Structures are given as structure tokens and as C-alpha cells.
């Protein structure tokens with residue numbers, strides 16, 4: 068029988084000529100059929116751009132967090148039981164402290180390489196968050212969130228929120244004065260929640276503040292729950308990147324229906340694998356040379372000592388800033404119930420608006436543009452005027468809040484009154500984003516116009532020629548076709564057209580009001596725009612062009628090559 | 632939807648006088664530019680040597696790490712610990728950066744750098760596949776008999792919706808400890824309880840408190856309380872002695888101070904940080920967290936910042952031996968605001 072003979076012959080072949088690698092590949096494939104995946108993925112194409120590495124930085128610092136975190140779990144004791152310290156750090160010998168704090172001291176002073184791991188872990192956390200935020204900025208400003216990638220945007224957004232939770236829960240573990248103070252603020256915010264605030268605080272702390280339940284609970288959240296969720300979502304996130312194939316920047320030969328770049332194996336395996344070691348290496352360098360969170364100077368948590376100038380990690384500063392800016396007068400009493408709007412607004416509503424705007428933006432934009440097509444070519448930020456301006460104004464609001472979160476440091480650094488600074492930031496929180504929006508919009512439109520100018524009239528060469536008529540004129544060099552394509556490739560997005568309010572018989576149609584609203588939104592997004600040069604315009608510009616161009620014959624040839 | 636979809640329609644008619652299209656055409660991939668190593672075998676060899684050297688550097692880093700690990704004790708002082716961390720960390724960084732830069736250099740200068748093109752396909756499945764999926768689901772639904780047996784469906788949904796209660800109820804029942812949230816309204820201060828210094832627990836004689844001085848206070852017997860930390864978090868007090876002429880007291884609080892000595896809760900009424908930066912000239916107390924500023928000479932009213940309410944005042948007096956004692960607990964809940972604080 069044929070089947071038998073093939074099996075037999077394959078077996079003999081396997082025995083004789085295979086090396087160990089091929090033999091194990093064969094072993095694995097017979098049990099998993101993995102060759103299908105390898106064949107499909109090994110030479111998968113990935114486009115190249117420096118900004119695509121931001122997501123990689125996030126991934127690699129996450130892996131660094133996992134590695135250093137597992138190391139820390141071996142020595143950290145998540146308990147608030149009181150012990151008397153008798154380790155090598157003389158300043159605290161004989162004092163009473165929680166086991167969590169004592170074990171952090173042990174990690175720092177007695178476990179060889181322990182402090183290095185702690186510092187690597189903390190630096191990796193800061194870089195992880197910075198990479199997530201800048202990665203998100205890249206996705207936003209280039210429009211990479213458009214169909215079909217909206218789900219991945221939402222996953223990424225969830226990763227950002229989980230990252231903040233991971234950072235906050237980790238920062239709270241060592242049970243020093245600073246971390247305890249952070250928890251106290253968290254408790255104060257929890258209490259402010261209307262109706263259930265006190266119950267929520269009890270649920271969180273397992274009773275009163277600080278209690279003994281929180282540190283063990285946070286530990287489970289920090290080393291199991293959040294990393295587990297992060298790991299699952301990071302996996303899903305990357306799976307989607309593979310499924311959708313990476314976006315690419317526009318350019319010659321790059322279209323919405325292809326991917327241009329290098330194969331996964333070997334180029335990306337080497338580049339990305341190497342880059343992991345670079346990220347880990349840079350974090351190790353930071354951990355080696357830059358002290359971070361020297362908890363032995365703060366002391367074990369005690370509700371009483373004060374800590375002026377204490378700062379949370381940077382990704383929490385915007386919340387801190389919002390809390391600082393809100394005037395206290397806004398706390399109100401309804402009947403006999405207290406509603407502390409001075410906390411609810413900055414700690415719940417404002418972050419809700421900022422984060423909500425971020426999470427929902429892709430859906431709003433798709434609604435405004437009415438665009439149902441897939442987009443795999445990225446936008447140059449200047450060409451998406453509204454989006455870019457909106458993004459910059461959101462970032463500006465965030466930045467004002469971050470600065471407000473350091474207003475005491477600004478006050479002492481520049482010898483200013485804290486009242487004046489606070490008032491300035493209160494005003495800036497509203498004014499600065501509006502100004503940022505308008506300025507960015509002007510810049511975008513200006514850059515688009517410059518692109519048009521360049522395409523129509525070419526580069527200035529600085530060479531002046533004199534016409535027979537005696538007129539002097541500067542010579543312009545035409546763009547080569549790659550330069551030109553980059554500036555004309557974008558499809559202009561125009562505001563939505565809607566059917567008129569009344570049909571031919573003058574009957575008002577249903578749904579007109581909704582359509583009109585949608586159109587208004589669309590106009591807000593797309594009314595102000597500069598459309599790319601068309602071949603016709605270019606031809607016209609050359610016909611009655613004021614600028615002589617170099618080698619007109621050659622250029623004409625280029626135009627016809629570009630448009631046929 | 633009556634919105635006109637701009638993208639589904641065909642292109643505009645060509646109305647131009649010349650037969651030029653509406654848009655430029657993609658000029659296609661530019662030709663590959665060779666690297667130096669592609670043309671010059673010597674440059675190629677150099678690239679390879681650089682990669683080799685970088686891998687070598689990494690190995691040296693690892694060896695250096697191990698040597699430092701065994702040879703260098705972690706000091707017992709800040710300097711020693713910093714030395715050890717720095718040495719180990721730098722060696723580790725070499726080990727990692729060596730591998731990383733070697734791999735990237737290899738990819739950039741040696742591996743084939745011809746760009747390749749792959750086609751994309753629409754994400755959505757073909758109509759045939761979609762129909763197949765629907766047909767399969769319908770067949771499955773028919774097999775299950777779900778559509779004909781309405782009661783079964785309701786029973787299934789009902790039991791699925793109910794069973795999580797078996798997990799949620801015990802969780803909610805226990806997660807808050809005893810759930811006695813009224814404890815937010817009381818502290819351990821009571822009539823006659825002595826004010827003692829934090830953290831030593833020494834009682835404070837009124838006569839020893841000089842004008843302008845600030846004492847951090849905890850209640851007597853705090854360490855013997857059932858949960859000292861929880862009690863301390865609520866009961867911390869700041870004692871300040873002002874010149875009685877500077878002190879403006881509300882009529883109903885005239886008897887709460889003693890010889891210009893006032894006691895206020897140290898827990899900020901904003902979100903609960905300990906308030907303790909005192910400025911003698913202005914009698915202002917500043918909270919370091921969000922800069923709420925309280926005027927101690929004026930009932931600790933808020934003069935600036937995100938807090939609304941004054942710090943609660945602890946009524947004090949002296950006992951027969953001249954030590955400061957509380958007259959009672961605070962007359963209102965201390966710390967941050969919450970929904971039922973006035974109930």
C-alpha cells in the first residue's frame with residue numbers, strides 16, 4: 068500500500084541522514100504540525116522605523132520587570148507583623164518595623180545583588196510606563212488605531228491602566244513612610260466616593276486604615292493578578308500585530324495593500340532580540356548608577372511623620388497635580404450627606420475624562436470621517452490636522468497637571484509663592500490646551516502648505532538667472548518622484564455630505580437631525596484642510612509657472628512617468 | 632443610514648481638459664542601495680570582527696559579574712552597598728549590552744538587507760466563509776433544540792446568573808473585616824486621657840510648652856490599644872502654643888484651649904496626610920501633600936488649598952498634676968470627608 072511504503076521510507080530517511088536539530092524539529096512537527104506556523108511566520112515581513120521600537124521598549128522592560136520581580140519575590144515578605152530590626156543598617160538597629168519593610172532592608176543590604184535587582188525593577192517600571200505612553204503617542208499621531216486595529220488600541224489602553232495599577236501596587240509594598248503616605252491618599256480618595264466610600268475603604272483595607280490586610284493583598288495583586296492580566300493582554304496584543312501585519316509609513320512602493328520591510332527570520336529575530344538586551348542593559352546601567360527609592364532613609368511606615376517634597380512616581384503625578392489644583396470650596400453638603408467634589412472632580416471625573424477621551428478617540432474619529440475602509444498606511448501627523456491638534460492639547464493638559472503635581476518643588480526652586488503657582492496652573496489647565504490646539508493646527512496647516520509649495524515649485528536652489536528681458540529669477544529644482552510622492556500620497560478627508568432635510572416632495576425626512584449633528588462633528592474634524600497637489604495642478608503650475616526649473620525636458624518626462 | 636458614503640462610490644469623472652488623473656501614482660520601490668560591506672569584502676570582514684568583539688565584551692561582562700559577586704562583600708554602610716551595586720550592575724550592563732549591540736550590528740551590517748514585499752488581505756472573511764459559519768451555528772442551534780424549548784433556555788440563563796453569588800457573597804461578607812464603618816467617626820481620645828509625645832509616649836506638662844513651640848502628640852497608652860497603628864492613624868494631634876493675644880477663638884470653643892495651647896488633629900481634612908509644617912510668624916500649618924494651609928490662630932480654618940474644612944480641634948485642659956489631658960474625643964470625625972460624616 069502506498070501509505071505504508073511512504074511511512075517506511077520516511078522512517079529510514081529519518082534514521083540515516085538527520086542531524087540533532089532536524090531530528091528534534093521532525094519530532095516536534097510529528098506531534099504538533101508546527102511546520103505550518105514556521106513556514107507562514109519565519110519570513111513574515113515587518114516594516115522598519117525608529118518609532119516602531121517604542122512598543123518594543125515597553126515589551127522588553129516588561130520582561131525585565133518579570134525577571135527582576137521574580138527575584139524580589141524570593142526575599143520579600145509581604146507582612147505587616149512587627150519585628151525589631153537587627154540587621155547591618157545601623158541607623159535603624161533596634162527599631163520596630165513591619166516585616167515587609169525589614170525584608171526590603173534585607174534585600175538591599177544583605178542579599179548580594181539584591182539592591183541592584185530592586186533598582187533595576189523600579190527603573191524598569193518607570194521606563195515601562197514611559198514606553199507605553201510614548202508608544203501610545205506614536206499610534207495616536209500616525210492614526211495607526213484606525214480600522215482594523217481599534218480592538219488593539221483598546222487592549223493597549225487597558226495595558227496602560229494596568230501598568231499604572233502595577234506601579235502603584237508595587238510602590239506600596241516596601242511599607243516605608245512614602246509608600247504608606249501614598250496609600251493614605253488612596254484611602255482618602257476612596258472615602259470620597261459617594262454613598263459607598265466608607266465601605267469601599269473597609270473592603271480595600273480589610274478594616275480601618277492601615278490595618279494588616281493590605282500589604283499581603285497588594286502583594287497578590289502585584290505579583291499575580293496584574294502580571295497575569297498584563298501577560299495575557301500583551302500576548303493578545305502581539306497576536307493582533309501578527310494578524311493585522313504591521314502598519315507602515317507612506318513612501319514609494321508602500322501601499323495600503325502591501326507591507327515592505329525585512330523578514331522576521333533572521334533580520335527581526337536579530338534586531339528585536341538584540342534590542343531586548345540593549346533595553347535590559349540600559350536599565351541595568353540605570354539600576355547600577357542611579358539610586359532610586361532608598362527606603363532605608365525613610366523609615367518604616369508610621370502615620371505620623373511628615374515628608375515634605377515627596378513625589379509619587381511620574382505616571383501618578385498628574386493625579387497628584389489635579390488634587391492640588393482643585394479649590395477646596397467645592398466640597399458640598401447635600402441634605403446631611405457630604406459630597407467632596409474637591410476630591411471627586413480631580414481624582415475621578417478629570418482622569419475619567421482624560422482617559423476616556425483617549426480610549427474612545429478611534430471610534431469618534433471613525434464616526435466623524437464616515438470611513439469604513441482598512442488603513443495600513445500611516446498618516447503623517449501634519450496631514451491629520453484635527454487629530455494632531457487634539458492629541459497635543461490632551462498632552463498639554465496632562466503636562467500642566469504633571470507640573471502642578473510638582474508645584475512645591477517649583478516654588479522652592481524658583482522662590483515663587485505656592486499660591487501664585489497654583490493659581491497660574493488653575494488658569495493654564497484650561498487655557499494651555501486651547502492654545503496648544505490652535506497653535507498645532509496652524510503648524511499642521513502651514514506644513515501642509517509648504518508641502519504643496521514644494522511639490523508645485525520645487526526646491527529653492529539659491530541660483531539666480533537673468534532673463535533676456537532683464538528680469539532676475541531664482542532657479543527651482545523639481546522634487547524627485549520619491550520626494551514628491553511622499554507629499555501627494557495622502558487622500559484628503561473631507562467633511563461628510565448628508566442628504567438634504569427634505570425630499571423632492573418637501574417632506575422632512577426622519578433622522579435628519581442626527582445626520583446634521585454628525586456632519587457638524589465631521590466639519591469640526593475636517594473643515595480646515597489643505598488638499599494635496601493633483602497632477603493637473605502640477606501641470607498647470609508648470610505651464611504658467613513663475614519659476615524656471617532645471618532641465619525642463621527631464622522633468623516633463625518625470626511627470627508623465629508618474630501619472631500614466 | 633442616509634449619510635452618503637464617500638468611499639464606496641467610484642472615482643469622479645475626468646473633466647480636465649488634459650487627460651490627467653486625479654491623483655499621482657505610486658512610483659514604486661526605489662532601487663536597493665548597497666552598503667559598503669556589500670561592495671568591499673574588507674569592510675564586510677571588519678563588520679564581522681566588530682560583532683565578534685561585542686560578543687566577547689559580553690562574555691567579559693559576565694565573568695566580571697561573577698568575580699565581583701564572589702569577591703566583593705555588600706557593605707554595611709551606604710558607601711559599601713553603593714560600591715557593590717555599582718560594580719555588579721556595570722558588569723551586568725556590559726554582559727547585556729554586548730549581546731544586544733552584537734546582534735543588532737550583525738543584522739544591520741551583515742544580514743541580507745534587501746527589502747521585501749508582502750501582500751495584505753482584507754481582515755474580513757469571504758462571504759462564502761461567513762455563510763458557512765452562520766449555517767454551522769444554525770445547525771448547532773437546531774441540534775440543541777434551544778429555540779423550541781424556551782423554558783430550558785431561561786433555566787440555563789437563570790442558573791448561570793445565580794451561581795456566582797456563591798463566590799461573591801462570601802467575598803463581600805469577609806473582605807471588609809467587621810464592616811463596622813462607624814469607627815471612622817471616633818478616635819481613642821476621651822475625657823481625662825493624657826496627651827503624650829510622639830513617639831516616646833511621655834506625658835506633657837502644660838508649663839513646659841513654650842510659646843511658639845509645636846509638639847507631636849499621641850494618646851497615652853497607644854501601644855496597649857488593640858490595633859495601635861489604626862488608632863494612631865486617627866488620633867495623632869498637633870499641639871501648638873500661641874501667645875493668647877494672637878488666638879481668636881470661636882465662642883463655643885472658648886474653653887477648649889489652655890493658656891494659649893491648642894490641639895488640632897494632624898490628619899489633613901483633604902485626603903488625610905499628616906499636616907505638620909508650621910510657620911511661627913503667620914501661625915499657618917501647611918500640609919506637605921497638596922499644600923492646604925490652615926490658620927492655627929483662627930480655628931485652623933483653611934486659608935488656601937484643596938481642603939475645605941478646618942482641622943478638628945481636640946478640647947484640652949490640665950489634670951491635677953499639671954499634665955495636659957483631653958476633655959473628650961473630637962467633636963466631629965477627623966480626616967478626609969466621606970458621605971455620611973455628618974450623620
Ligand code: HEM
Nearest residue numbers: 133136137139140143189192233234237238241290294360
Ligand atoms: C508589570 C509591571 C510591574 C511594575 C510596573 C512593577 C513596579 C514595582 C515597583 C515600582 C516596586 C517598588 C520597588 C522598590 O523601589 O522597592 C515594585 C516592588 C516589587 N515588585 Fe514589582 N512591578 C511589576 C511587576 C512585578 C512582577 C511580575 C513581580 C513578581 C513576579 C514583581 C514583584 C515585586 C516585589 C516582590 C516587590 C517588592 C520588593 C521591594 O520593594 O523591594 N513585580 N514593583
Ligand code: FES
Nearest residue numbers: 899901902918921
Ligand atoms: S492631604 Fe493635605 S492637602 Fe491633600
